[in-house]
Amino acid sequence: MPLSAKRAALYDRLRAQTSNTPLYRLENIPVPNNCAVYCKEEFKNPTSSHYDRQTLALLRYLEGEAVEPRCISPGGLPLVETTTGSSGASFAWLCRVLGYEATVFIPQDMPAARINQIEAYGAKVEFSTAGAYIGGLVRAFRRFSSKNRDKYDLPDHSRDELAGPAAAGEMAMEIYDEVKRLAPGRRNGPLIDYFVVALGNGVSARGVTDVLEPKGTQIIGVEPYESPTVLRSQFPEKYRKLYGESFQFAPHHVYGTGPGDDPIEFVNISALKGRLTDVLPVREADWLAVHRKLLDTEAKHVGNSSAACVWAALEVAKTARPGSTICTVFYDAAWRYLPLI
Numbered sequence: 001m002p003l004s005a006k007r008a009a010l011y012d013r014l015r016a017q018t019s020n021t022p023l024y025r026l027e028n029i030p031v032p033n034n035c036a037v038y039c040k041e042e043f044k045n046p047t048s049s050h051y052d053r054q055t056l057a058l059l060r061y062l063e064g065e066a067v068e069p070r071c072i073s074p075g076g077l078p079l080v081e082t083t084t085g086s087s088g089a090s091f092a093w094l095c096r097v098l099g100y101e102a103t104v105f106i107p108q109d110m111p112a113a114r115i116n117q118i119e120a121y122g123a124k125v126e127f128s129t130a131g132a133y134i135g136g137l138v139r140a141f142r143r144f145s146s147k148n149r150d151k152y153d154l155p156d157h158s159r160d161e162l163a164g165p166a167a168a169g170e171m172a173m174e175i176y177d178e179v180k181r182l183a184p185g186r187r188n189g190p191l192i193d194y195f196v197v198a199l200g201n202g203v204s205a206r207g208v209t210d211v212l213e214p215k216g217t218q219i220i221g222v223e224p225y226e227s228p229t230v231l232r233s234q235f236p237e238k239y240r241k242l243y244g245e246s247f248q249f250a251p252h253h254v255y256g257t258g259p260g261d262d263p264i265e266f267v268n269i270s271a272l273k274g275r276l277t278d279v280l281p282v283r284e285a286d287w288l289a290v291h292r293k294l295l296d297t298e299a300k301h302v303g304n305s306s307a308a309c310v311w312a313a314l315e316v317a318k319t320a321r322p323g324s325t326i327c328t329v330f331y332d333a334a335w336r337y338l339p340l341i
Helices: 005-017 051-064 086-098 112-119 133-148 164-181 203-215 227-236 236-243 285-297 302-319
Strands: 023-025 036-041 079-082 102-107 124-128 194-198 216-224 276-282 325-330
Touching: 005 051, 005 086, 023 164, 036 164, 036 302, 051 086, 051 164, 051 203, 079 086, 079 133, 086 102, 086 112, 086 133, 102 112, 102 133, 112 124, 124 133, 164 203, 164 325, 194 203, 194 302, 203 216, 216 227, 216 302, 227 236, 227 276, 236 276, 276 285, 285 302, 302 325
Parallel strands: 036 325, 079 102, 102 124, 194 216, 194 325, 216 276
Antiparallel strands: 023 036
């Protein structure tokens, strides 16, 4: 059912609050080959996460455009989602503002700051088993949904192929337009040479790729060294060279990325096959070192995935054409990782 004028105005206000975040160029961390590294400051969104855009777009689509059985309505069935923290906070906040009752499934061993934030927005929290990460989360959610489908609506953001990627694409266009404004004289090659993306369920990465790949930008994925899920599936030769045949996936602290060794099919990750130029696995010591530099020299206290992407951007710059433009995202804030489990 189309949105009423009042609901449309509310969604428009929320969209204005979750878009046009600043674009920051690294100023004090040396970048090889005279390259420029730009970071989209999505951690300045209302819940300190890039997911504010994507969750808002999904809820608007489900309320105003989707048809049965996907449509939702305030005052109707409660909504249930899964998260490792970022998407759950966005979901809980937006449900509160939009008038939905919300339940969020999250692994029991995620940082307390994430759980507390979700609860502070008024959502009910349900836990999946500690130590099982995303695989355990998906299994718990599937058990719940199979028994309660008629009692809840399940937006299931990880399978969103439309609204979330489109919102990420809008973010990419904001970056493109701002880089164009900042470098008006550039004529040779693509405006953005490389874009570095964290690889989790693939919603953000797909949206960025859909917009920038046709413009000549090379897309570089980043995963924790302990959990090279996409590297193994989409770059098997590189995976075998780096890890051999006996590698065992392990827990990591770049939450929301590296889903693990479970047979989880994320449709948006699958859609990136053949479109990623490379996937760089980052070791904890390396992103931690960049994390400290970002705080101490750039005054940017951003999260672990953001630091991992900046590390990858600096790695890309080492072999890039001199003067290349490399972009990435400050996905969320550092406080959301505390305390580290």
